[in-house]
Amino acid sequence: MDRRTACLHQADAFREKAIADPEQHDRWIDEAIKWLERAMEAGRCAIVPAEDGDTGDLPEAAADAQLGLITRQ
Template identity: 60%
Template structure:
């Protein structure tokens, strides 16, 4: 299971707690929102690696980029 899916499952669990425990409803909804935000971050994150094809022994550079609300598309 990927990180986004795991976060969505956690958010759903807290939503169910909110329904089952009206006395602490707001607390559980706040937790669900945090997990939904984490799921959004996980779906927006792209790890891009570049492989060196020049035959050198130098490690391939790798970097991480955040692209809020859009996807990064990389051609190989």
């Protein structure tokens, strides 16, 4: 399981806690939101725009990302 999926599962668990524990609903929803934000961060890709494969003066890692050699942070 990748990091993004694990974070989404954790967010789901906190949403379930919010339903099961109405007295602490807001607390559990806040926790779920934190895990959703972590999932969004984990799902971001490193993409550097360039035209026609021209990497110009980009650093090596950025050039590799443009060429599709690096797809995740």
